[in-house]
Amino acid sequence: QVQLQESGPGLVKPSETLSLTCTVSGGSIYSYYWSWIRQPPGKGLEWIGEVYYSGSTNYNPSLKSRVTISLDTSKNQFSLKLTSVSAADTAIYYCARDTSFQHWGQGTLVTVSS
Amino acid sequence: DIQMTQSPSSLSASVGDRVTITCRASQGIYNYVAWFQHKPGKAPKPLIYSASSLQSGVPSKFGGSGSGTDFTLIISSLQPEDFAIYYCQQYYSYPLTFGGGTKVEIK
Numbered sequence: 001q002v003q004l005q006e007s008g009p010g011l012v013k014p015s016e017t018l019s020l021t022c023t024v025s026g027g028s029i030y031s032y033y034w035s036w037i038r039q040p041p042g043k044g045l046e047w048i049g050e051v052y053y054s055g056s057t058n059y060n061p062s063l064k065s066r067v068t069i070s071l072d073t074s075k076n077q078f079s080l081k082l083t084s085v086s087a088a089d090t091a092i093y094y095c096a097r098d099t100s101f102q103h104w105g106q107g108t109l110v111t112v113s114s
Numbered sequence: 115d116i117q118m119t120q121s122p123s124s125l126s127a128s129v130g131d132r133v134t135i136t137c138r139a140s141q142g143i144y145n146y147v148a149w150f151q152h153k154p155g156k157a158p159k160p161l162i163y164s165a166s167s168l169q170s171g172v173p174s175k176f177g178g179s180g181s182g183t184d185f186t187l188i189i190s191s192l193q194p195e196d197f198a199i200y201y202c203q204q205y206y207s208y209p210l211t212f213g214g215g216t217k218v219e220i221k
Binding site for chain 1: 115146148150152156157158159160163164169201203205208209210211212213214215
């Protein structure tokens, strides 16, 4: 059974870059789409973007200017970088597999605060 | 962007009730819809994909239907463990989008 686990700092200062990694175990990172999704406190789910195993990406236009998602096949990991963060980027960040999100990580809370 | 409008936004129901949640897409999306159950502090749990296909291990009390713009999630007999927030999601086109959620509470 494939498992996903997010990791990274839980606190980021305003204007800095949020960086998270998702480690995939129990399955290969090849032949799938890998997404980042977030949920701000008290709000719904927002898709951030995805990377395909080939390295091609799709991003939510609302975040596209600040987002980079990349893949490290040698480590079975993919990563999220979100630049110029503000308090509005405080959220639980999830990684997930497939465009229908059939597998999810447990999520990690990232707080943007000085 | 395709908007996914869920209704109701919340509902109160009793154990044993049949619950229906609807999701309307702003344009036709064939059957590219998934449904999720979300409990606090946990990852969303996939329930349904392709509008009506049950995810492996999900009990048959959950059912999905619809195509085009109108979709439905039914819980046939609500149990205590089913109280949660439910989301629909379209994966027909980018950006991938979710409905606003339906909170199912105990009456």
